[in-house]
Amino acid sequence: MKRPYxxxxxxxxxxxxxxxxxxxxxxxxxxxxxxxxxGKAYHFVDKSKLVVFLCITLSVALxxxxxxxxxxxxxxxxxxxLIAGVMVGVYTLGRWRNRLLGFFSKRFADSDGxxxxxxxETTEVSNMSGxxxxxxxxxxx
Amino acid sequence: xxxxxxxxxFRDPDSLVFxxxxxxCRQISRSYYTHYDRLMESGLYAKLVRAGLMVAHVEGDxxxxxxxxxxxxxxxxxxxxxxxxxxWSFSQxxxxxxxxxxxxxxxxxxxxxxxxxxxxxxxxxxxxxxxxDTTSFEIYREGLPWAGYRQFCQHFLAPLTLMSCTDVRxxxxxxxxxxxxxxxxxxxxxxxTSKLKFPTLIHICLHSWSxxxxxxxxxxxxxxxxxxxxxxxxxxVQSLESxxxxxxxxxxxxxxxxxxxxxxxxxxxxxxxxxLVSSFLDSTESSAVWDLGANIGVFSxxxxxxxxxxxxxxxxxECVELNYRQVLAANETNLLPxxxxxxxxxxAIGWDNAERESFAQRGPTDTVLALALIHHxxxxxxxxxxxxxxxxxxxxxxLIIEFVPKDDPGVEKLLTVRKDIFEDYRKEEFENAxxxxxxxxxxxxxxNSQRILYLMSKIxxxxxxxxxxx
Numbered sequence: 001m002k003r004p005y006x007x008x009x010x011x012x013x014x015x016x017x018x019x020x021x022x023x024x025x026x027x028x029x030x031x032x033x034x035x036x037x038x039g040k041a042y043h044f045v046d047k048s049k050l051v052v053f054l055c056i057t058l059s060v061a062l063x064x065x066x067x068x069x070x071x072x073x074x075x076x077x078x079x080x081x082l083i084a085g086v087m088v089g090v091y092t093l094g095r096w097r098n099r100l101l102g103f104f105s106k107r108f109a110d111s112d113g114x115x116x117x118x119x120x121e122t123t124e125v126s127n128m129s130g131x132x133x134x135x136x137x138x139x140x141x
Numbered sequence: 142x143x144x145x146x147x148x149x150x151f152r153d154p155d156s157l158v159f160x161x162x163x164x165x166c167r168q169i170s171r172s173y174y175t176h177y178d179r180l181m182e183s184g185l186y187a188k189l190v191r192a193g194l195m196v197a198h199v200e201g202d203x204x205x206x207x208x209x210x211x212x213x214x215x216x217x218x219x220x221x222x223x224x225x226x227x228x229w230s231f232s233q234x235x236x237x238x239x240x241x242x243x244x245x246x247x248x249x250x251x252x253x254x255x256x257x258x259x260x261x262x263x264x265x266x267x268x269x270x271x272x273x274d275t276t277s278f279e280i281y282r283e284g285l286p287w288a289g290y291r292q293f294c295q296h297f298l299a300p301l302t303l304m305s306c307t308d309v310r311x312x313x314x315x316x317x318x319x320x321x322x323x324x325x326x327x328x329x330x331x332x333x334t335s336k337l338k339f340p341t342l343i344h345i346c347l348h349s350w351s352x353x354x355x356x357x358x359x360x361x362x363x364x365x366x367x368x369x370x371x372x373x374x375x376x377x378v379q380s381l382e383s384x385x386x387x388x389x390x391x392x393x394x395x396x397x398x399x400x401x402x403x404x405x406x407x408x409x410x411x412x413x414x415x416x417l418v419s420s421f422l423d424s425t426e427s428s429a430v431w432d433l434g435a436n437i438g439v440f441s442x443x444x445x446x447x448x449x450x451x452x453x454x455x456x457x458x459e460c461v462e463l464n465y466r467q468v469l470a471a472n473e474t475n476l477l478p479x480x481x482x483x484x485x486x487x488x489a490i491g492w493d494n495a496e497r498e499s500f501a502q503r504g505p506t507d508t509v510l511a512l513a514l515i516h517h518x519x520x521x522x523x524x525x526x527x528x529x530x531x532x533x534x535x536x537x538x539x540l541i542i543e544f545v546p547k548d549d550p551g552v553e554k555l556l557t558v559r560k561d562i563f564e565d566y567r568k569e570e571f572e573n574a575x576x577x578x579x580x581x582x583x584x585x586x587x588x589n590s591q592r593i594l595y596l597m598s599k600i601x602x603x604x605x606x607x608x609x610x611x
Binding site: 069 | 152153154256257286288289290291292343348351352353354355356358360368372373374375379
């Protein structure tokens with residue numbers, strides 16, 4: 001079946017709005033709804049998902065703006081954008097190192113009954129990994 | 142006055158700290174309500190409080206608020222003593238920096254972010270650094286850079302790098318630059334090899350270059366909308382944490398640190414002096430003590446050991462560092478070591494000279510210990526005894542002070558290469574000067590020494606006024 005034409009969405013980042021637009025098109029008997037959250041497009045073909053989407057939309061739209069009282073500094077702001085790639089690398093390397101240490105920690109734990117993560121140095125490294133120290137909750141990336 | 146805003150609380154429109162009936166309160170603006178609710182409901186607040194990284198609070202009567210657009214009024218747990226980064230030792234500043242980064246990471250895990258990273262938002266409670274600003278969080282928005290990055294570098298990374306790589310006394314620059322040490326100045330003060338280290342190169346040198354390069358430019362719309370992913374932000378936190386952890390400073394065994402080991406007292410005299418101080422303290426009704434010239438805190442621990450909140454002030458940063466390490470090692474909760482130069486005590490700084498309080502403004506305390514200090518003020522710094530007595534009278538209700546006579550080896554050392562112009566520096570003159578403000582309650586000579594320990598209580602202003610009138 002030929003897909004109906006869906007006009008390209010305006011870039012929500014450029015508009016400065018978190019949620020830009022909902023568009024509706026007929027698709028045979030079903031209505032397809034397309035929305036954008038944070039630059040990602042979502043398709044909805046049933047009403048329940050649409051309701052969830054609208055709830056999220058409303059809750060986000062009703063979020064108040066805290067006063068950004070602190071001047072981040074234009075040079076610092078730009079600098080963070082410039083080094084963003086490097087910092088992703090730092091994060092990824094840290095994560096790999098953490099996994100590697102976790103792997104060896106398990107191996108040593110299996111053989112010695114004592115984990116390397118019990119030792120001070122490794123604990124320090126694991127704390128630098130970008131995860132919660134208790135490991136239960138981690139940022140969704 | 143029943144309710145009054147704190148003079149330092151004016152920058153952030155989202156909250157205002159004020160005193161109501163002697164209790165510190167914080168009012169939260171309506172503009173901040175979604176962020177406050179997220180903080181409380183997401184579990185972030187509970188987690189940070191449980192981890193000892195943030196002060197707890199209870200919600201209070203909204204009618205206490207000073208303005209109408211208030212969402213809530215909260216009553217944070219009281220902070221025993223407010224201290225500032227320029228009074229902290231190296232390890233204290235480092236602990237505060239790591240606590241800030243840990244809080245930032247926890248916040249990101251809960252979909253929030255620190256909107257600032259001021260060192261003044263951290264206070265030492267029971268020996269550990271805690272965030273005291275409940276409204277430092279906002280809901281994280283994907284793509285936006287961290288607004289507190291510059292502040293973190295200026296408040297923590299720059300002074301710690303200078304203290305570690307150049308000279309430990311350079312954190313005193315924080316007194317001049319209230320918003321942290323400028324990065325270009327930091328880069329100039331660092332030697333070449335320090336600049337080559339990766340974290341210094343990135344977060345100080347290149348960061349400083351970027352500040353100069355883009356200072357006069359405007360941001361494109363694309364850049365303004367943000368291009369920094371969550372991974373990048375976590376990488377930034379990780380990189381800063383790694384940089385801070387690598388910075389170290391080892392105090393040398395300076396003369397002050399070896400003070401008790403090498404001279405002044407034999408073991409018997411030292412033990413007798415400890416017993417006297419303990420006995421004098423028991424004669425007072427102290428809930429707070431300042432030990433001035435605390436050295437590594439030998440006598441401060443007599444007070445803190447009795448459960449009294451004690452601040453151990455010392456001019457030598459090495460002693461304060463050793464003292465703080467001992468606090469950490471023994472998990473001491475009633476002792477806070479701080480750096481202050483008594484010949485030039487911490488001034489009030491900031492807007493209208495009212496943002497950060499001076500040394501004396503944070504008093505008066507119940508009892509001041511001034512042991513083996515008087516000769517450093519009167520002889521090494523030429524301060525007349527009457528002015529020293531007036532200074533102490535503004536600081537405390539009870540004074541435990543040691544008079545060190547001229548024939549003491551400590552004073553003889555000070556007068557080795559200078560002319561003795563201190564005719565009035567005698568026991569009688571000392572007592573005359575101090576009885577102007579204090580009543581001498583007890584007086585005891587220390588064994589095997591000419592030194593005398595006094596316990597004095599302050600004469601009330603009314604009594605002084607009536608006796609002057611008579």
